Each structure stands twice: as C-alpha cells, then as structure tokens.
Amino acid sequence: MGNNNKIYNCGNYLRLSKEDINNSDDESSSIQSQRMINEGFAKHNNLTIVKEYVDDGYSGGNFDRPAFRQMIEDIENGIINCVITKDLSRLGREMYKTGKYIEEYFLEHNIRYIAINDSYDSNIGDSMLGLRLSVNDLYLRDVSKKVRSSFRVKQQRGEYIGSFACYGYMKNPEDNHKLIIDSEASKIVRLIYNLYLDGLGITKICRKLTNEKIAIPIVYKKEPRGLKVTENEGFGIWKTSTVRGILKNQMYIGNMVQHTNEKISYNQKRRRRIKEEGYIIVENTHEPIISKEDWDKVQKMLKDKSYTPTEKNFDRFLFSGMMFCGKCNHTLGISAKKTKTAPSLYTHCNHYLRKGKISGCTPNRLNYHLLEKDIIAFLNEIGEEFIKHYDLRNLIEDSIYIYNRDIEEMEIKLQEVNKKINKKINIVSNLYNDKLEGLISTDVYKKLSDNHEKELQQLKIEKESLESRLKRFDGISKEKEYTKCRKAIEDFMKLKAPSRNTIKNLIDKIVVYDKGNSKEVQIYFKFKELEYIANSLK
Numbered sequence: 001m002g003n004n005n006k007i008y009n010c011g012n013y014l015r016l017s018k019e020d021i022n023n024s025d026d027e028s029s030s031i032q033s034q035r036m037i038n039e040g041f042a043k044h045n046n047l048t049i050v051k052e053y054v055d056d057g058y059s060g061g062n063f064d065r066p067a068f069r070q071m072i073e074d075i076e077n078g079i080i081n082c083v084i085t086k087d088l089s090r091l092g093r094e095m096y097k098t099g100k101y102i103e104e105y106f107l108e109h110n111i112r113y114i115a116i117n118d119s120y121d122s123n124i125g126d127s128m129l130g131l132r133l134s135v136n137d138l139y140l141r142d143v144s145k146k147v148r149s150s151f152r153v154k155q156q157r158g159e160y161i162g163s164f165a166c167y168g169y170m171k172n173p174e175d176n177h178k179l180i181i182d183s184e185a186s187k188i189v190r191l192i193y194n195l196y197l198d199g200l201g202i203t204k205i206c207r208k209l210t211n212e213k214i215a216i217p218i219v220y221k222k223e224p225r226g227l228k229v230t231e232n233e234g235f236g237i238w239k240t241s242t243v244r245g246i247l248k249n250q251m252y253i254g255n256m257v258q259h260t261n262e263k264i265s266y267n268q269k270r271r272r273r274i275k276e277e278g279y280i281i282v283e284n285t286h287e288p289i290i291s292k293e294d295w296d297k298v299q300k301m302l303k304d305k306s307y308t309p310t311e312k313n314f315d316r317f318l319f320s321g322m323m324f325c326g327k328c329n330h331t332l333g334i335s336a337k338k339t340k341t342a343p344s345l346y347t348h349c350n351h352y353l354r355k356g357k358i359s360g361c362t363p364n365r366l367n368y369h370l371l372e373k374d375i376i377a378f379l380n381e382i383g384e385e386f387i388k389h390y391d392l393r394n395l396i397e398d399s400i401y402i403y404n405r406d407i408e409e410m411e412i413k414l415q416e417v418n419k420k421i422n423k424k425i426n427i428v429s430n431l432y433n434d435k436l437e438g439l440i441s442t443d444v445y446k447k448l449s450d451n452h453e454k455e456l457q458q459l460k461i462e463k464e465s466l467e468s469r470l471k472r473f474d475g476i477s478k479e480k481e482y483t484k485c486r487k488a489i490e491d492f493m494k495l496k497a498p499s500r501n502t503i504k505n506l507i508d509k510i511v512v513y514d515k516g517n518s519k520e521v522q523i524y525f526k527f528k529e530l531e532y533i534a535n536s537l538k
C-alpha cells in the first residue's frame with residue numbers, strides 16, 4: 001500500500017447485507033470481522049480512524065444507505081479524507097455507481113480510498129479495478145435473480161411477501177406470510193364500500209375521511225413515508241386514487257393479489273406498474289372484509305360511473321396536460337359530466353380535487369368547450385398576423401435583436417443566480433460552524449440546512465438551465481428558431497381542425513387564474529415572436 005507524509009483522517013466503512021448474513025461460508029463479512037480487519041490495517045499503516053460508519057442489513061446494489069450518506073456528508077464537510085473498507089464489495093456491488101465513486105467522486109474530493117482484501121489503494125491505482133467491479137456486479141445480478149425467483153414461488157403459493165400488510169389487514173403473528181383482519185382498519189374499508197354503495201362519490205368520500213381525521217393508510221400502518229406526513233395534523237389527506245384502489249382491490253374479497261409492480265432493474269429502487277393481466281392472484285387465501293356480492297356491485301358502479309379522463313384517453317383533448325392553475329401551479333384536469341345530449345366538459349384544479357379546501361386553492365372550474373374555442377380563434381388571429389406582417393428577412397433581423405436582448409437578460413439573471421448560490425453556500429457553512437461551536441443543536445442545524453440545501457439545488461438547476469440556453473443562442477440557431485416558428489404556424493393554419501401536435505408545437509403552457517366571478521387565461525408560447533404578436537393584439 002502507498003504511503004506519504006500526508007495526514008489521513010480515515011472513515012471506517014462497514015456494510016453487511018441480508019444476503020451476506022445468509023451466506024454461512026463467509027464469516028469474515030460480519031460487521032465485527034470487518035471492524036477488526038480495518039482497524040488492524042489502519043494501526044499497522046499508521047492511519048487514524050476518526051469515525052466509523054455501519055450499514056447493517058443494507059444491499060450493495062444502491063447507495064441510499066444512512067451511514068453511507070453520512071460518510072459522504074462528512075467528506076463534503078472535510079471531516080475525513082480517507083475511506084477504508086474490507087474489500088470493494090463493502091463499498092458497493094453495482095459496477096457503474098461504485099466505479100463512479102472510486103474513480104470520480106473520491107478523486108475530485110481528494111479522498112484516498114483503500115479496499116484491503118482487494119489490495120486496492122487509490123494512491124497507487126489498479127488496472128484490474130474494472131474487472132473486480134464486474135465480478136461484484138455479476139454476483140449482485142445473480143443474487144437479485146434468485147431472490148426474484150424465490151418471491152415468485154411464494155406469491156404463486158398465496159404467501160404474502162410485502163413489507164406491510166394490505167390496509168385493512170395485518171400479518172399473522174404466527175406466520176408473517178399469512179394475513180388476518182385488522183379490526184380497526186377493516187372498519188374504514190367497510191365504511192368506504194358502504195358510502196360508495198349509498199351513492200357518495202369518491203371525491204366526497206375522500207373529503208369525509210379527511211375531515212373526520214381518519215389516518216391515511218401509510219400513516220396508519222406507520223410506513224416510513226407516513227412518518228413524514230404533516231398535513232391535516234399528521235393524519236394526511238385521502239386521495240381519490242387511494243379510495244379507488246381500495247374499491248377495486250380483490251384483496252378485500254379474500255384473494256391474494258401480488259406482483260402488481262416490479263423493480264426496473266436489479267440495481268435501482270424505482271419500480272414500475274405491471275398490467276393487470278400480469279398480476280399473481282390466488283383465490284381464497286384469507287378472510288374477506290367485503291362480500292363478493294357487494295364487491296361486484298361496486299365494480300359495476302365504477303364501470304358505469306360518469307366519464308372522467310384517464311391516461312388512456314389523455315390525448316382526447318387538445319389542451320390536456322398543458323393547463324395549469326394560476327394559484328397553486330398544479331395541473332388542471334378536465335372532467336366530464338353526462339347530459340342528455342353530449343358530455344359537459346369543465347376544468348378543475350387537480351390539487352384542489354385531491355385535497356379540497358385544505359389545499360388552499362380553488363376548484364378553478366371553467367367551461368372547457370368555450371376555452372378551447374376561444375384559444376383556437378386567438379391562435380388563428382396570431383397566425384394571420386404573423387404571415388401578414390413578417391417576411392423572412394425582416395423577421396430574422398427582428399429575431400436577432402430580440403435574441404440579443406434575451407441573451408443580455410439571461411446573463412444578468414445568471415449573475416443574480418450565482419450570487420444567490422454563493423449566499424446559500426455561506427449560510428450552510430455558517431450553520432455548520434454554529435453547530436460545531438454549540439450555538440445551535442444538531443436537530444436545528446439539520447432542519448435549517450436541509451431547507452437551504454433544497455433551495456440551493458433549485459438554484460443550481462436554474463443555473464444549469466440558463467447556461468444551457470445561453471449555449472444554444474448563436475446566429476444559426478436564431479435563424480433556425482424563426483424557420484421552426486414559421487413552419488409551426490403554417491402547419492397549424494393548414495388544418496381545418498388543429499391537432500394536439502400542432503398545438504404543442506406553438507404553446508408551452510396555458511395558465512388559468514381564478515378571479516372569483518371571472519377567469520383570466522394566460523398563454524405562454526414557445527416562440528418569442530408569437531409572444532410579441534399576442535401582446536400587441538391584447
């Protein structure tokens with residue numbers, strides 16, 4: 001191992017996953033064994049361990065581990081400048097992210113990294129590092145495959161494998177793979193079904209449960225996400241998707257329904273929904289909460305219920321996904337109410353729909369048919385003005401003037417953002433010093449620094465966006481931008497009835513402001529030329 005005169009304050013990182021625990025052939029992987037190996041190495045090489053980090057029971061497939069995150073925070077704060085692990089697999093088994101930490105992050109932060117059993121020292125390097133990481137990655141893939149296969153067998157046998165029991169049930173203390181009825185939560189499930197069978201809509205059921213301060217499922221089950229809920233005095237706000245999911249779930253008629261989602265990849269936490277035909281359903285595995293007769297009635301009512309746009313018919317309306325509430329900035333949805341002639345369409349604030357008055361917003365209802373008609377007429381007017389008054393030469397000259405002005409505005413904005421970023425960094429640094437000097441507690445420091453870090457990340461995103469836009473602003477792009485704008489207008493004007501694609505090529509977003517007895521609609525275009533024409537027509 002390499003040696004020099006630099007003083008190293010070392011972090012002793014220890015990790016043990018559940019798979020390692022089950023592997024009886026490798027006793028040296030235990031936390032105690034890792035500690036002895038690492039401490040013995042440090043002592044023999046005159047290295048000082050200033051802090052220990054232990055992730056016991058965490059997979060090497062991802063880096064969302066509490067002790068690892070703490071170690072990274074300490075690196076950022078200059079507490080340690082060397083990391084020691086028993087071997088490379090203790091740091092991580094996923095090849096790309098592990099390699100990125102070793103070959104990029106540690107090097108950029110001047111961190112020495114030592115993996116003892118793999119004879120790796122970043123001060124010396126190792127041409128075989130990629131191969132070693134590949135072997136660890138293959139092991140991770142193999143373990144993941146075996147675990148998935150084991151889970152599928154259990155699911156097909158009707159054994160429950162979830163971390164938390166389905167709402168309304170609890171795990172049987174005598175067998176965690178069996179479910180028994182939860183006397184308290186099952187009352188709420190029955191209440192939801194009875195209210196719906198009595199004709200109360202899903203939205204009204206949500207408001208009733210929220211107003212009566214009935215804890216939402218993740219709060220009731222004390223899931224980690226539920227512990228962070230603060231809305232409605234910590235009881236949470238019932239969502240229509242939650243209630244609809246309960247009304248459609250076969251679990252409540254005694255059928256075990258599993259494999260409804262799966263991990264995107266063996267090395268990621270993100271999951272994706274599986275189509276219903278891919279579910280693993282085993283009938284009559286536990287006591288039902290709802291009778292099959294009532295469940296069938298509810299399914300028929302759900303199917304016959306008034307039409308509401310869903311993802312499948314998302315493209316049904318020209319402005320779906322493009323409209324936003326001017327008060328809360330959330331999307332506006334489109335609801336339909338059946339009439340004797342044709343469905344009556346109106347907008348609604350999705351945030352208000354989910355949370356009601358607690359959202360602090362308004363319903364923001366507006367006749368969608370009239371809105372669509374007015375906006376199309378306005379676009380036609382803008383298109384006619386564009387073609388009538390702008391020729392290629394003049395518009396390019398005007399565009400160059402406009403873009404030069406925009407560049408100046410963006411450069412000024414970038415300077416302001418950089419100042420804000422530096423200010424935030426100083427605030428976080430001062431908070432840390434205050435914590436070290438005992439002026440504020442660790443809890444206060446964490447709370448304040450977390451808030452500032454979130455704002456700092458938003459500022460950095462804004463900075464990247466501005467820098468990216470500035471790079472695109474050159475003479476050629478100005479002319480291309482004009483040509484693109486002209487084509488979008490011509491495509492729109494050619495059609496008797498505009499399509500979503502032609503609309504999306506012109507409009508960035510539509511914001512509806514609820515002024516009580518009136519509404520104000522603001523259209524944001526994708527081209528500056530159209531913005532100026534629109535303003536001149538007002």
